[in-house]
Amino acid sequence: MTSTLVRPAxxxxxxxxxxxRGDGRLALVFLAPVLIGxxxxxxxxxxxxxxxxxxxxxxxxxxxxxxxxxYERLVADxxxxxxxxxxxxxxxxxxxxxxxxxxxxxxxxxxxxxxxVVRTLLVxxxxxxxxxxxxxxMWLLDANLGFVNHLLVGVGLQNQGFLTSPDLAxxxxxxxxxxxGTGYTALLLYAGMLLIPKQIYEASAIDGAGxxxxxxxxxxxxxxxxxxxxxVISLISAVQLFDTVAVATKPGGGPVNATRVIYFYIYQxxxxxxxxxxxxxxxxxxxxxxxxxxxxxxxxxRASTSDLS
Amino acid sequence: MKxxxxxLALLAAAGCGxxxxxxxxxxxxxxxxxxIQQPAYQQCADAFTKANPDITIKITQNAWDQYWQNLTTxxxxxxxxxxxxxxxxxYPQFVKNGQxxxxxxxxxxxxxxxxxxxxxxxxxxxxxxxxxxxxxxxxTMAVIYNTDLxxxxxxxxxxxxxxxxxxxxYEKAIARLTIDKNGKRGDEPGFDKTKVAVYGMVxxxxxxxxxxxxxxxxxxxxxxxxxxxxxxxxxxxxxxPKLAEAAAWYRRLIEKGYIAPYDKTSTLGTDAVxxxxxxxxGVTGSWMITTYLGAKEQKFAFAPxxxxxxxxxxxxNGLADSIYSGTKHKDAAWKWVKFLGSTACQDLVAKAxxxxxxxxxxxxxxxxxxxxxxxxxxLFVDQANDKDGTFLLPVSDHADEINEIVGTAMEQVWxxxxxxxxxxxxxxxxxxxxxxxx
Numbered sequence: 001m002t003s004t005l006v007r008p009a010x011x012x013x014x015x016x017x018x019x020x021r022g023d024g025r026l027a028l029v030f031l032a033p034v035l036i037g038x039x040x041x042x043x044x045x046x047x048x049x050x051x052x053x054x055x056x057x058x059x060x061x062x063x064x065x066x067x068x069x070x071y072e073r074l075v076a077d078x079x080x081x082x083x084x085x086x087x088x089x090x091x092x093x094x095x096x097x098x099x100x101x102x103x104x105x106x107x108x109x110x111x112x113x114x115x116x117v118v119r120t121l122l123v124x125x126x127x128x129x130x131x132x133x134x135x136x137x138m139w140l141l142d143a144n145l146g147f148v149n150h151l152l153v154g155v156g157l158q159n160q161g162f163l164t165s166p167d168l169a170x171x172x173x174x175x176x177x178x179x180x181g182t183g184y185t186a187l188l189l190y191a192g193m194l195l196i197p198k199q200i201y202e203a204s205a206i207d208g209a210g211x212x213x214x215x216x217x218x219x220x221x222x223x224x225x226x227x228x229x230x231x232v233i234s235l236i237s238a239v240q241l242f243d244t245v246a247v248a249t250k251p252g253g254g255p256v257n258a259t260r261v262i263y264f265y266i267y268q269x270x271x272x273x274x275x276x277x278x279x280x281x282x283x284x285x286x287x288x289x290x291x292x293x294x295x296x297x298x299x300x301x302r303a304s305t306s307d308l309s
Numbered sequence: 310m311k312x313x314x315x316x317l318a319l320l321a322a323a324g325c326g327x328x329x330x331x332x333x334x335x336x337x338x339x340x341x342x343x344x345i346q347q348p349a350y351q352q353c354a355d356a357f358t359k360a361n362p363d364i365t366i367k368i369t370q371n372a373w374d375q376y377w378q379n380l381t382t383x384x385x386x387x388x389x390x391x392x393x394x395x396x397x398x399x400y401p402q403f404v405k406n407g408q409x410x411x412x413x414x415x416x417x418x419x420x421x422x423x424x425x426x427x428x429x430x431x432x433x434x435x436x437x438x439x440x441x442x443x444x445x446x447x448x449t450m451a452v453i454y455n456t457d458l459x460x461x462x463x464x465x466x467x468x469x470x471x472x473x474x475x476x477x478x479y480e481k482a483i484a485r486l487t488i489d490k491n492g493k494r495g496d497e498p499g500f501d502k503t504k505v506a507v508y509g510m511v512x513x514x515x516x517x518x519x520x521x522x523x524x525x526x527x528x529x530x531x532x533x534x535x536x537x538x539x540x541x542x543x544x545x546x547x548x549x550p551k552l553a554e555a556a557a558w559y560r561r562l563i564e565k566g567y568i569a570p571y572d573k574t575s576t577l578g579t580d581a582v583x584x585x586x587x588x589x590x591g592v593t594g595s596w597m598i599t600t601y602l603g604a605k606e607q608k609f610a611f612a613p614x615x616x617x618x619x620x621x622x623x624x625x626n627g628l629a630d631s632i633y634s635g636t637k638h639k640d641a642a643w644k645w646v647k648f649l650g651s652t653a654c655q656d657l658v659a660k661a662x663x664x665x666x667x668x669x670x671x672x673x674x675x676x677x678x679x680x681x682x683x684x685x686x687x688l689f690v691d692q693a694n695d696k697d698g699t700f701l702l703p704v705s706d707h708a709d710e711i712n713e714i715v716g717t718a719m720e721q722v723w724x725x726x727x728x729x730x731x732x733x734x735x736x737x738x739x740x741x742x743x744x745x746x747x
Contacts, residue, residue, distance in 0.1 A: 144585070164574055274402070
């Protein structure tokens with residue numbers, strides 16, 4: 001942000017000196033709230049985290065420098081790799097469902113109805129706090145006492161351990177969060193679809209394109225930059241899964257590590273086992289992984305260029 | 310989904326408020342996790358302030374799970390409650406990091422009578438010559454059952470036996486109490502274990518490394534012991550075949566359909582399943598007395614634990630009040646801890662009849678208060694009085710990690726992913742490696 005705003009001023013040699021300095025200062029003033037917030041809440045903790053990742057620190061004693069020991073331990077820690085695998089599965093499942101369903105809903109909203117009520121209703125699940133969502137579904141899906149299983153047994157089926165069976169727990173968590181997040185994703189995609197000029201649809205329709213063809217040949221290609229953006233934020237928020245696991249699985253991350261996603265594992269190491277150094281090392285590794293993934297995604301989808309311009 | 314973390318941060322921030330000071334007056338904060346006990350301790354606090362008008366007590370209560378998270382966060386921030394309710398398996402890590410005050414000098418100076426407490430309780434809180442808490446209460450375990458279901462089944466639970474081979478009369482009773490959708494009982498021909506309506510037993514199988522509410526009691530009655538030295542041993546024996554036998558017995562009951570499959574077990578807790586009438590019996594501790602006997606959905610009663618090959622063995626656990634080493638009011642905090650550990654306060658707690666106080670005479674009063682309220686709970690006291698009837702839960706370093714390792718290994722057994730001996734032997738190797746690491 002700073003560079004793009006300040007640089008043009010300094011490049012313009014023709015502009016009077018005083019004027020230039022004034023602009024820079026003013027820009028800084030306007031940027032200050034963001035910069036201070038970024039510095040205090042992101043940059044400073046990140047730098048401290050990098051330092052902690054090279055120490056043995058339990059939060060109560062003094063940090064003790066141990067070099068790269070934590071990273072060595074991480075490479076050899078089967079639970080870390082399990083957490084990465086679980087997170088990977090979860091992200092693929094959740095992003096696929098959320099973006100897939102979101103696209104469908106957005107297309108329906110865009111082409112079928114533009115009702116404000118429907119649009120509002122879509123985001124209601126997203127407005128429910130994550131912990132509440134998790135509790136709600138935990139009660140609904142409980143293996144013995146839950147309403148969903150009551151229905152299953154009622155129609156003569158077996159009850160299912162949605163959150164307690166190692167095979168079902170992770171997909172259940174993924175569906176719970178898709179329930180909560182799809183509406184929001186749909187809304188973002190819908191906003192993106194509104195940017196596509198109406199004339200293109202009209203022209204294509206005159207040329208005889210049906211709704212399906214319009215969707216695949218017009219909507220999808222022209223939506224690409226927005227789609228890329230939505231994919232990136234869905235991916236990142238899926239990696240950040242924490243609350244649903246913490247609330248709805250017992251013991252947290254169970255059964256037998258089936259839902260121990262990386263955020264939850266970092267949290268456990270930091271605040272259950274007080275291994276802040278090791279937790280910081282994992283957190284930093286995750287930052288790297290996310291950074292690379294985001295970069296690759298953006299490059300593959302050529303997110304910064306649009307076919308509209 | 311950062312909201313969870315944000316909530317935690319806010320909770321921590323809210324807890325850091327600290328006490329406001331007017332000169333001469335001291336406000337002490339007192340951390341507690343059990344909301345059922347809070348009124349009793351509020352009475353203690355009022356009585357204490359009456360005797361010491363300069364000191365007021367502010368009780369902060371957080372549910373068990375959040376309690377420890379908050380406590381750690383508060384300690385990191387330097388603002389933990391002045392006086393903290395402690396549990397034996399948690400205190401070593403705080404002592405290790407210098408967060409608890411050694412009260413031995415004060416105990417000696419004020420000549421606190423440690424013999425007034427039930428034997429064994431005061432000693433748990435001594436590490437390397439330092440003393441880190443005064444006993445507050447104790448608990449033992451018993452069988453809790455649904456009186457209607459037991460009456461209908463016609464089983465007698467008053468003196469059960471258990472062995473790992475055929476499960477003794479305990480398994481027979483559990484089989485009889487299990488009913489399938491067609492009304493067939495678990496011990497009758499034609500019992501359909503895939504469609505069970507009422508499970509004979511609802512065990513707390515997700516029970517970490519102690520098995521206090523389930524396998525621990527049976528395993529010890531079978532000859533298992535957790536650790537080479539208690540407190541503060543450095544070698545665990547989770548690979549002991551006696552433990553594996555007990556664990557395997559639970560797995561067999563799952564296979565027979567007397568216990569819900571582990572992957573189809575309610576996460577809402579044994580009390581919720583029993584209250585819904587979907588289970589006949591469970592094992593619980595004396596801290597749950599009022600929850601069960603006060604339940605409106607079902608009628609419950611207690612029975613002694615089954616007698617194993619070595620007799621009846623119940624986990625015995627105690628809580629204590631500790632002083633936070635970062636407190637600004639050491640003297641006032643000690644006064645309050647001393648009061649909490651005296652008959653003056655423990656008799657008040659006894660009258661409220663929620664838990665059994667640590668002082669022997671107060672504990673008797675609690676029993677009387679329970680009986681006056683029509684609650685038959687003498688078996689908890691009898692169990693504690695039985696010289697060989699109890700075992701202390703292990704206290705050692707690395708409790709948090711051990712809890713995770715053994716808890717996961719047990720889950721593998723319950724799910725049938727691994728057989729008990731191999732899962733537990735692998736876990737034991739991991740556990741003992743923690744002590745080698747230091």
